[in-house]
Structure formats: structure tokens, C-alpha cells
Amino acid sequence: MSYSxxxxxxxxxxATAAAAVLILVLIALPFFAGxxxxxxxxxxxxxxxxxxxxxxxxxxxxxxxxxxxAFVGAGAYALFGAVILWGIDxxxxxxxxxxxxxxxxxxxxxxxxxxxxxxxxxxxWVIAEVVRLLVAQWKTLxxxxxxxxxxxATRDMWFVSLIEDALGxxxxxxxxxxxxxxxxxxxxxxxxxxxxxxRTRRGLALAxxxxxxxxxxxxxxxxxxxxxxxxxxxxLGTGLAGGLIYMQKARISPDAAFxxxxxxxxxxxxxxxxxxxxxxxxxxxxxxxxxxxxLLADFGSxxxxxxxxxxxxxxxxxxxxxxxxxxxxxxxxxxxxxxxxSGGQLTQAEE
Amino acid sequence: xxLLQTSGLTAGYGDFQALFGVNIELGEAETVAIIGANGAGKxxxxxxxxxxxxxxxxxxxxxxxxxxxxxxxxxxTRGVAMVPEGRRLFPSLSxxxxxxxxxxxxxxxxxxxLETIYGxxxxxxxxxxxxxxxxxxxxxxxxxxxxxxxxxxxxLLCDEIxxxxxxxxxxxxxxxxxxxKAAGASLIVVEQDIAQALAVxxxxxxxxxxxxxxxxxxxxxxxxxxxxxxxxxxx
Amino acid sequence: MIWIDxxxxxxxxxxxxxxxxxxxxxxxGIMRLVNLAxxxxxxxxxxLILVLVTLLGLPPFAALLIAMPVMFCLGWGLQKFLLNRxxxxxxxxxxxxxxxxxxxxxxxLLETFSADSQRLPTDALTTASLQVGxxxxxxxxxxxxxxxxxxxxxxxxxxxxxxxxxxxxxxxxDAVTASLMGIRPAxxxxxxxxxxxxxxxxxxxxxxxxxxxxxxxxxxxxxxxFEAVIIGGLGSLWGTLAxxxxxxxxxxxxxxxxxxxxxxxxxxxxxxxxxxxxxxLFPRAND
Numbered sequence: 004m005s006y007s008x009x010x011x012x013x014x015x016x017x018a019t020a021a022a023a024v025l026i027l028v029l030i031a032l033p034f035f036a037g038x039x040x041x042x043x044x045x046x047x048x049x050x051x052x053x054x055x056x057x058x059x060x061x062x063x064x065x066x067x068x069x070x071x072x073a074f075v076g077a078g079a080y081a082l083f084g085a086v087i088l089w090g091i092d093x094x095x096x097x098x099x100x101x102x103x104x105x106x107x108x109x110x111x112x113x114x115x116x117x118x119x120x121x122x123x124x125x126x127x128w129v130i131a132e133v134v135r136l137l138v139a140q141w142k143t144l145x146x147x148x149x150x151x152x153x154x155x156a157t158r159d160m161w162f163v164s165l166i167e168d169a170l171g172x173x174x175x176x177x178x179x180x181x182x183x184x185x186x187x188x189x190x191x192x193x194x195x196x197x198x199x200x201x202r203t204r205r206g207l208a209l210a211x212x213x214x215x216x217x218x219x220x221x222x223x224x225x226x227x228x229x230x231x232x233x234x235x236x237x238x239l240g241t242g243l244a245g246g247l248i249y250m251q252k253a254r255i256s257p258d259a260a261f262x263x264x265x266x267x268x269x270x271x272x273x274x275x276x277x278x279x280x281x282x283x284x285x286x287x288x289x290x291x292x293x294x295x296x297x298l299l300a301d302f303g304s305x306x307x308x309x310x311x312x313x314x315x316x317x318x319x320x321x322x323x324x325x326x327x328x329x330x331x332x333x334x335x336x337x338x339x340x341x342x343x344x345s346g347g348q349l350t351q352a353e354e
Numbered sequence: 355x356x357l358l359q360t361s362g363l364t365a366g367y368g369d370f371q372a373l374f375g376v377n378i379e380l381g382e383a384e385t386v387a388i389i390g391a392n393g394a395g396k397x398x399x400x401x402x403x404x405x406x407x408x409x410x411x412x413x414x415x416x417x418x419x420x421x422x423x424x425x426x427x428x429x430x431t432r433g434v435a436m437v438p439e440g441r442r443l444f445p446s447l448s449x450x451x452x453x454x455x456x457x458x459x460x461x462x463x464x465x466x467x468l469e470t471i472y473g474x475x476x477x478x479x480x481x482x483x484x485x486x487x488x489x490x491x492x493x494x495x496x497x498x499x500x501x502x503x504x505x506x507x508x509x510l511l512c513d514e515i516x517x518x519x520x521x522x523x524x525x526x527x528x529x530x531x532x533x534x535k536a537a538g539a540s541l542i543v544v545e546q547d548i549a550q551a552l553a554v555x556x557x558x559x560x561x562x563x564x565x566x567x568x569x570x571x572x573x574x575x576x577x578x579x580x581x582x583x584x585x586x587x588x589x
Numbered sequence: 590m591i592w593i594d595x596x597x598x599x600x601x602x603x604x605x606x607x608x609x610x611x612x613x614x615x616x617x618g619i620m621r622l623v624n625l626a627x628x629x630x631x632x633x634x635x636x637l638i639l640v641l642v643t644l645l646g647l648p649p650f651a652a653l654l655i656a657m658p659v660m661f662c663l664g665w666g667l668q669k670f671l672l673n674r675x676x677x678x679x680x681x682x683x684x685x686x687x688x689x690x691x692x693x694x695x696x697x698l699l700e701t702f703s704a705d706s707q708r709l710p711t712d713a714l715t716t717a718s719l720q721v722g723x724x725x726x727x728x729x730x731x732x733x734x735x736x737x738x739x740x741x742x743x744x745x746x747x748x749x750x751x752x753x754x755x756x757x758x759x760x761x762x763d764a765v766t767a768s769l770m771g772i773r774p775a776x777x778x779x780x781x782x783x784x785x786x787x788x789x790x791x792x793x794x795x796x797x798x799x800x801x802x803x804x805x806x807x808x809x810x811x812x813x814x815f816e817a818v819i820i821g822g823l824g825s826l827w828g829t830l831a832x833x834x835x836x837x838x839x840x841x842x843x844x845x846x847x848x849x850x851x852x853x854x855x856x857x858x859x860x861x862x863x864x865x866x867x868x869x870l871f872p873r874a875n876d
Contacts, residue, residue, distance in 0.1 A: 067684050069625075114860055117867040118819070120680040121623030125815045126863075129856055132812065136853040263808065268692055275685055304696035311693035318685050319674055406765060426768035435769070442766040446758040455755050459771010505771060 010202060010339045018337040029187055033170060033180040041176075041183045045251060047293050048186035052193045052244040053266065054273040054285035056237040059197055061271075062280035063206075064233035065213045067120075069267050070127025073111065073134045074104040074238045076261035078245030080138055083255050086156050087144065093152065094161040097185070097246040104242020105235060107134060112234045116227070128263065135261035149256025157253055182251040189247060193240055194338075198282055200236070201340045209233065210340075264307070272314045278324025282338040287326045356415075357382045357540055358403070358434070358509050363413045365402045372398040374564045378542075380509065385531070385541040387555035389548055391584060395564040396544045397439050400513045403542075404436040405429040416509070430459045435507035439514045439544075441498040443486035450482040452497050456504030464506025465537040471500040474530050492523035499527070503534065510534060512543045516550060528554060548580060560584060594724050595845045596838055601726070603837030604734030605799070607830040608792035609814035610821075611740055612785030618824045619761045619781045620676060625687040628811030629694040630786060634660055634793030635802050636698060639707055649709045653794045657787045664786030669779040676778070691807065698804035709797035733795045737833070740788055741826045747784075757781060809852075816859040822869030831870055835862070 033041055053071065061067045081103030085096040111130045118126040139147040158174060166177040200206050211219035212226045220226055245266075249255050259265070269292065277288020292310075299306035321328050330336060356379040365373040372395045380386050390396050401407050403414055405426035414422040421429055435456075443452050453471055472479035475496040481489060486497055495515055502510060516524040524547070531554055534541065545551035551558060552572040560568040560583035568575065568583035613627050624630075634656060641652035671690075675682035711729075718725045748754040756777055760767040764774040796802055796810070816836050821828025836855045843854025862870070 061681065065680070067681060069688070114863055117863055121625075121684055122815070122819065124625070124684055125623070125812065126819075128808075129812055129816065129859060133853065133856045133860070136856070140849065264692070268688070271685060271688060275689075279681065304699045308693050308696040308700070311689040311691075311696070315671075315686050315689040315693070318682055318689070319671075322682065404769060406768070425773065426765075427771045427773040430769060430771040438766060438769060442763060444759045444762040444766070446762050447755060451755050451758075454752070455759050455767075455770050455772075458752065458756055501770070 012336050012339045014335050015337055015339050026191065030184075033183065038176050038179055041179050043293070045179065045183045045186050047289055048183070048190040049244050049248050050269065050273060050292065051285060051289045052186070052190050053241060053270045054277075054289055055190075055193050055197055055282070056240040056244075057267075057270045058274045058279060058282075058285050059200075060233055060237040062274065062284075063201065063209050063213060064230060064237075066230060066234060067124045068115075068127040068237075069124045069263065069271075070111070070115075070129075070131035071237075071241050071270060072261045072263050072266040073107055073127070073131035074241035075245030075248070075266040076131070076138065076257070077103045077107045077134060078242030079249035079255055079260045080141075080144060081242070082246040082250055083144055083150065083152065086152055087150070090156075092159075092161050093156060093250045094181075094185070097243060097250060100246025101239045101243040104238045104245065107242075108235050108238030111238075112231060116230065131261060131263070135257050138261070139257040145256070147257060149254065149259070151255075152250075152253040179251070182247065185247055189240075189243060194282060198338050198340075201282075205229070205232065206340065269310075272310050274324075275314045276317050276324055278326030278328075278330075280323070281326050281330075283330070283336075284324050284326040287329075288324065291325065356380060357384075357417060358542075359415045360399075360403065361413060361415070363399070363402055363409060365398050365407050365409060367407075372564050373402065376561075376564070376566055378559055378566065378569075380540050380542055383535065383538075383540055384556050385535065385543065385554060387543045387545055387551035387558045388561060389545055389551045389558060389580075389584065390561035392546075393563075394561040396561055397513055398564075399561070400436060400439075400511050400542070400544055403429075404434065404511055427459055430505055430507075431461060433506075433508035434511065435502040435505045435509070436511040437495075437498045437502045437513060437515055439517070441491075441494045443494055443497055443501075445485065445487045447486055448483050449478055449486050449489065449497055452486045453478075453500050453504055456501035458505075460505045462506075466500075466503040466506050468504075470537075471503060474503075474533055475500060492519050492526065495519065495523075495527055496530075499530065499534075503537075503539075506537075507539055510539045510541050512541060514544055514546065516545065516547055524550065548584075562586060591845070592842075595841050597724060597726065598730065599838030599841035600834050601730035601734045601837070602841060603817075603830070603834030604730070604737035605792070605795055605833070606813045606817045606836050607737040607833030608733065608740060608788065608795060609810050610817035610829045610833055611737070611744065611826065612788040612792070613811075613814045614818045614821075614824070614826060614829045615744065615788070616782055616785045617818070619757050620778050622672060622676065622683050623687070623815075624672070624782075624785075625684065625811065626691040626694055626807075627789070627814060628809065629691045629698070629807035630660075630664075630789050631793050631796060631810050632802060632804060632807040633694060633698060634786070634790040635709070635797040636702055636707070638790070638794055638797060639709060642709060648712070649794060649798060653790060656790045656793075660786040660790045661783040664789075665779045665783035667786075668782035669775060672782065673775050673778055691811075695804055695807060702804060704803055704805070706801040706803040707797070708801050709794070711798055715798055729795070729799055733799070736791055736795065737830060740791060741830055744788075744826055753780070813855065816855065819869055820859060820862045822872035824873035825869070825871040828869060828871035 032044065057071055078100030081100045082093060082096045085091040085099045086093050111127065114130060115123050115126040144150050157178060160178065162181050163174060163177045166180050167174060170180065208219065208224040209229055211224050212229050249260060273288035273292045274285050276291055277286065278284025295310060299309060317324055358380040360376055360378050363373055363376040364371065376399055388396050388399065402409050405424055405428065409422040411422055412420045416432060416434055421432060444455065447455060453468060477493055478496055478500060481493065486494065489497065499515065515527060528550065543551065543554060555572060557571055558569065558575060559566050560580060562583060568579060609631060613624065616622055616624055637656045637659065638649060638652045641647055641655055642649055672683065675686045715729050717728045719728060748757060756772050759770065760772055760774050760777045768774060813836055817829050817832035820832030820835050835858055839858035840851050840855040844851035
């Protein structure tokens with residue numbers, strides 16, 4: 004008659020083993036894959052990071068932001084500023100990207116938390132616009148037209164010559180490999196970190212706040228504190244990703260770094276199509292997104308139109324996304340968060 | 355043939371089933387009371403008939419037609435109006451506007467107009483421009499009844515119209531019933547107050563746990579039979 | 590003197606922003622729905638008028654009379670068949686569906702009309718100006734402002750003087766009880782969005798007559814409209830006009846100081862109001 008509470012499922016144990024193999028393959032990828040593959044993988048991984056953080060915000064925190072480009076842009080500009088103005092190496096400067104995003108996030112949250120629901124969404128967008136317009140006034144970083152990372156900074160970047168020697172590749176390819184490894188590290192840390200957060204007491208509190216703010220308050224969950232934690236965490240991660248993305252691009256402009264389409268619309272579509280409110284969803288979503296982009300990118304605006312239509316259809320027909328359909332049919336959970344009661348005897352009444 | 359009839363009516367909210375095969379009838383010019391304890395399913399029954407909850411085909415018939423699958427707005431247009439539990443006046447509308455909106459789905463004329471409603475409840479004429487929610491509970495209940503009458507219904511469903519009101523106010527409100535009947539409406543009155551229900555009704559149904567447990571004319575029902583039907587036998 | 594002129598121009602510009610915002614405010618007031626495609630619908634309205642002007646050779650104001658019923662039907666259908674399905678307790682579906690719609694509309698316009706900027710043809714009247722003392726006021730900005738006031742007066746009349754307006758308010762209060770009155774909420778919502786798109790079409794006319802437009806400018810119009818609604822206080826139409834004027838004046842004053850600061854000053858004014866009066870200048874009592 005003993006009960007035990009666990010969060011593991013048989014599928015999650017298999018998944019743990021498969022994930023270990025997959026991670027090893029991904030780490031080793033630059034040793035056997037071409038430069039094109041590495042660049043594609045960099046794109047997939049960074050979009051995955053952005054998607055995971057937007058999902059944390061909207062799917063778990065119930066905070067639908069359309070202003071994530073503020074943190075991508077702030078992170079990217081912080082990196083460029085640190086490299087160009089202070090001569091810091093681009094790799095450690097990525098950490099400053101996260102700090103800059105946090106610095107922007109505090110006043111953003113202060114304003115945006117005064118708005119609810121849909122108005123919160125547009126409020127974050129307005130603030131992102133304000134940040135973009137302010138950055139465009141920053142003449143030393145190129146103002147509205149933007150600027151590039153200095154050649155010597157990218158050439159002498161940490162680890163680049165090491166990679167050149169170890170893999171026998173040119174400097175440009177070595178920079179891509181470095182960026183890829185950093186993106187892989189960031190993506191793994193993101194998924195692991197979010198999974199950890201959701202399984203702690205804080206994570207439970209988060210689910211409670213999302214499901215019912217009043218009820219959560221009545222059992223002692225501090226809802227506004229949870230909102231702050233989620234918002235700042237997302238900003239930090241989004242800023243790190245922004246810094247990394249623009250370290251790889253090595254060229255920046257306010258319109259590109261604060262693009263609502265690239266850094267928020269795409270990300271929302273990835274999460275919605277894959278399945279909002281799950282860790283698996285954004286992973287599926289980013290793969291679908293990449294496949295669609297490879298197939299349809301030549302068709303320009305038709306591509307974005309079909310993405311938009313797909314997202315609308317998914318939202319109406321299968322609001323839990325592709326992963327929701329799959330796990331609903333099969334009961335599969337790769338990142339189980341729900342605590343499951345097993346053992347003992349459950350009578351019918353208890354069920 | 356009955357004006358309004360439910361047969362094997364089942365209803366519920368999500369996984370929770372509240373009605374288990376309810377059969378009731380309402381004749382032309384008749385007043386029927388439905389009594390029962392809290393949670394017996396009386397309000398659910400009213401909401402099902404009024405179309406707020408969707409039902410099975412042919413589980414509700416009105417005037418010879420199947421209305422079980424119609425939506426609430428279609429059912430009002432056909433002549434079944436409801437005074438909802440808790441009155442539910444529109445806070446953005448004045449008393450008069452609350453009454454006027456009752457006539458939104460009306461087709462054709464009838465006895466009830468603003469003038470005749472003000473004749474029935476004179477106090478409402480004085481308060482016509484106040485916000486509906488600024489009135490006392492009894493006056494609000496008068497607005498809710500007047501609002502339902504404005505559609506000139508053939509069947510008026512009254513859900514707990516005496517709830518939370520002082521006895522003297524309840525008397526005032528029930529004083530309107532003869533006039534409502536005289537204007538050609540049949541009534542289903544849901545009541546927790548058994549004495550009031552027995553006084554006003556031609557026939558009484560007693561409900562418990564989503565089923566009809568007793569029915570008959572007020573003088574054919576003994577206090578003990580009602581007590582058993584209300585609380586369950588042997589308690 | 591130049592400052593009085595700047596402020597007057599800003600007030601008149603506020604009329605345009607109030608026109609952008611009135612439809613958004615109407616729809617939010619009735620069904621708590623924020624349509625993120627609102628700005629793109631304005632741009633689409635401008636293209637619709639442009640097509641009517643070019644194909645039929647009509648003057649823009651005549652084209653407006655044809656475009657308005659077309660846009661009404663479009664709004665009615667959009668609400669009835671798409672947006673009604675997103676309404677409910679969960680805030681995600683309406684936001685994400687209208688955001689998707691925004692992206693779809695933008696790219697459909699891009700595909701059909703290319704990214705080149707367009708303008709509605711203007712004539713002598715629309716480019717004329719009135720001399721008031723030392724200040725010259727454009728006829729077009731004056732017309733825009735007058736239209737905004739007329740639209741708001743009209744909406745208030747509709748809301749407080751008609752049976753449809755009562756049904757709007759009743760459905761907004763309590764849709765289930767409204768259905769007991771013979772009101773079909775789905776149709777009321779559809780009608781409201783239809784009317785919102787008629788206002789959008791009026792806004793589109795002035796957008797196209799006053800300046801160039803291209804498929805990408807929708808989101809910025811949405812943001813101005815949103816700022817006007819929030820500054821005014823949710824649900825207050827006159828507040829929305831006041832909000833539009835504040836954004837307009839902030840923009841012209843900002844632009845007078847430094848042309849690059851025009852848009853930025855509008856946003857900053859919005860943030861200041863949000864800081865000082867989080868519920869806007871004229872908040873509705875029961876919300």
C-alpha cells in the first residue's frame with residue numbers, strides 16, 4: 004500500500020538516453036559536417052533558444068509579449084558597443100548582452116505590467132520601438148544605418164585560432180563553428196534550465212498562477228514576483244541569444260536587430276505550431292519552421308503568408324500545437340513536469 | 355396537448371451531469387412550480403429549456419415544435435422568456451433601457467409595452483432613468499420580470515424570483531402574477547419557498563438530484579410526501 | 590507663434606490618430622478583443638480605395654462610399670467566421686490569431702501591390718489651406734479632424750440612442766443574459782467589427798490622401814491607435830480623441846525640436862501617461 008510520487012515516465016527515461024547520444028552527435032557535428040550545415044544548425048539552435056524563452060513567458064507565464072526584439076536588439080548592440088567602444092573580445096562580450104537585456108527589461112516590466120492581456124502585448128511592442136528609436140540615435144554605433152564588427156576583433160576572437168588548428172579550417176569557418184558550439188551550449192542550458200525551473204516549487208507556482216491567479220494567491224503564491232522572475236529570465240536568455248546571433252552576423256542595424264518579424268513573429272509561429280506550454284513544442288516547431296523555410300524561402304512573401312495561415316489554423320484547430328496532437332494521441336512526454344502518483348491501490352472513487 | 359414539454363431531458367456542465375431524464379409538462383394558461391433543495395437541478399432545468407444549455411433533439415417541445423437544439427435567442431423569439439436567477443440586469447443600461455432590450459427579439463405586438471409594465475410596477479416609472487443596478491433588490495427583480503415580459507412571451511420561466519428578498523417584497527412581486535397570466539402567459543416558477551410555490555401554482559413538481567421525485571396539484575400533496583421528495587425518503 | 594502653429598498641427602494630426610483608434614476602441618469595448626491586424630486593415634482599406642480610384646476613375650471620396658460597405662461585409666465575415674471562434678477566457682487565441690492575420694495581410698498586400706509606396710490622388714481642394722490670422726491650416730487636416738469628431742459623435746449616438754447600441758452595451762455587460770433577450774452575441778460581435786471596419790475605411794482615406802503608404806506601415810498605425818486608446822482610458826470614445834491629440838501634439842512638437850524625434854516623442858508621451866495615470870485620462874467606472 005505504498006505510494007510514490009515521480010515525474011519520470013518510461014518515455015522520458017528512453018528520451019534521456021537518446022538525448023545523451025544526440026548531444027554527443029551535435030557536439031561532434033563540426034568534425035564531419037560542412038559549413039552550410041553548421042550555419043543552418045546555428046540558425047535552428049538560436050531560434051530554438053528564442054522560442055523556448057518566449058514559450059516560458061507566454062506559455063507558462065501567460066505573458067504574451069510582442070516586444071522580444073527589444074532584448075535581441077539590446078543584447079546585440081551591447082555586444083557591438085563593448086567590442087567597438089571598449090575593445091572587449093566578442094566571446095565574453097556575449098555575457099554583457101545578457102546584462103544589457105536585463106537592464107532594459109526592468110523598466111520595460113515596470114511599464115508593461117501596468118497593462119493586462121492584449122494591452123501588455125502591444126505595450127511591450129511600443130517599448131521595443133522606443134528602444135529601437137533610441138539606439139538609432141546612437142551615432143558612434145552607426146545611428147540608423149548600423150555598423151560592422153571591426154575585422155581584427157572577429158579575426159582574433161577567443162578560441163578561433165584553436166579551432167582553426169584543431170579542425171584544419173579557415174578562419175571564417177572556424178568562427179562559424181565557434182558560434183555553433185556557443186549556440187549549442189546556450190540551447191542546452193536553456194532547455195535544461197527551463198526544465199529545472201518548471202520542476203522546482205517555483206515551477207509549480209508558475210503553473211498555478213497561469214491557471215488561476217486568484218486561487219494561486221490564496222495558497223500563498225506571490226503572482227507578481229513570479230511574473231517578474233519569468234520576465235527577467237526570458238529577457239536575459241533572449242539578450243544572450245541576440246548577442247550571439249549578431250556576433251555571428253558581424254553586421255548590425257537597428258531595423259534588423261529590432262525586427263518584430265524576425266525575432267518575435269517567427270518565434271511566436273514556431274511556438275504556436277509546435278505546441279505552446281510545452282518544452283517539446285518549440286523543438287518540433289523550429290524543425291517545421293526550418294523545413295518550411297528551406298522549401299518556401301524563394302517565394303518571399305508567400306512563405307510568410309503560409310506561416311501565418313498555418314499558425315492561425317493550428318491555433319483554432321489544435322491549440323496545443325503539433326506536439327499536443329502527438330502527445331494527446333500517444334501519451335508521450337519527453338520532459339515530464341506533472342507529478343504522477345503510482346503504487347498502492349487506487350479505488351474507483353479516488354480516480 | 356401540452357404547450358411546453360420536456361421528455362427525458364439530460365443536461366450538465368462538462369463532465370458533471372445535473373439532469374437525469376426530466377419529464378415535465380406545462381399546459382396553456384397553467385402555472386407550474388418546481389421546488390427542490392439547492393443543487394437539485396432546478397436552475398439547470400430552466401437554463402436547458404431557455405436554450406442557454408444545448409440539449410438533445412426533441413428533448414424539449416414547445417407549441418408542437420422541437421426547440422431542444424435551438425439557441426437562447428431563437429427560443430425567446432418563439433415565445434419562451436426567462437427571468438434568470440440573480441436577476442442579471444445590465445449594469446450599463448438604465449431601468450428603461452433594460453426593459454426596452456427585453457423587446458429586442460420580439461415579433462409583432464402584444465399586451466406588454468413600457469406603459470403596461472410601468473402600470474404593473476409603478477415604482478419603475480419613477481426610477482426609469484436610474485441605472486438598473488442602483489435599485490433595491492425588489493425593484494431590480496421587478497425590472498427583470500418586466501424585461502422578460504417585454505418580449506410578450508407565451509411561457510415565462512421565473513428562476514428563484516424571491517431569492518434574497520424580504521417577505522413583504524416577495525408578496526409585492528407575486529401580486530403581479532395574476533396580471534401576467536391574464537395577459538396570456540403560462541408560467542414555470544422555480545421556488546425554494548414551498549408555501550409560496552404551493553400558493554401560486556396549479557401543479558407542483560419536486561426535484562432532487564436531477565430527477566423529478568414528485569408531482570401533483572398542491573392540495574393532493576401531503577406535507578410528508580413533499581418533505582420526502584425534497585430531502586429524500588428515510589432521512 | 591511657430592509654437593502655436595506646431596501645437597495646432599499636432600491637434601489636427603490627433604484627429605487622424607483618433608480615427609485609427611476609434612474602431613479598435615469600439616471592438617475592445619464590446620468584446621474585449623484587441624485586433625492586432627487593425628493597422629494592416631487600415632492599410633488594406635487604403636489600397637481598396639486606391640484600386641477603386643484607379644479602376645473606376647472615381648474621386649477618392651466617392652470611392653470611400655463604395656469601400657465602406659465592402660469593408661463592413663469583410664469585417665462582419667472576419668468576426669463571424671474567424672474571430673468569434675477565438676473568444677473565451679484564454680487570452681492567447683485572439684492575440685495569436687490576429688497577430689497571424691496581421692502577418693498574412695501584410696504579405697498579401699506586398700505580393701499584390703509590391704513594396705512601392707502609393708498615394709491617393711489629391712486635388713486643389715485637398716491641398717488648399719485656410720488662413721486663420723497668421724496661421725495657415727490645411728483643409729485636409731481640418732477635414733480629418735472634423736471627420737474624427739463626427740465619427741465619435743455618430744458612435745455615441747449609435748451607442749446611447751439606438752436599439753443596436755443597447756444591444757452592444759448589453760452584450761458587452763453579459764453575453765449569456767443578452768441571448769435571453771433574443772440577441773445573438775455572435776451577430777452583435779460581427780456587426781461591431783463591421784462598423785469598426787467602416788471607421789477603418791474612413792481612416793484609410795485620410796491616411797492615403799495625406800501621405801504615402803506601403804504594405805509595411807500597418808503595425809505603426811496599430812501602435813498609434815493603441816496609444817490613443819490607452820491614454821484616453823479604455824471604453825471612452827472622447828478619451829480616445831484626447832489620446833490621439835496628445836500623441837499628435839507630442840509628435841509635432843518633437844519633430845519641431847528634431848525631425849528624428851517625431852515618432853519617439855509620441856511613444857514617450859504615451860509612457861509618461863502610463864506612468865502617471867495607468868488607467869488613462871478618462872477611465873470607465875465599471876471595468
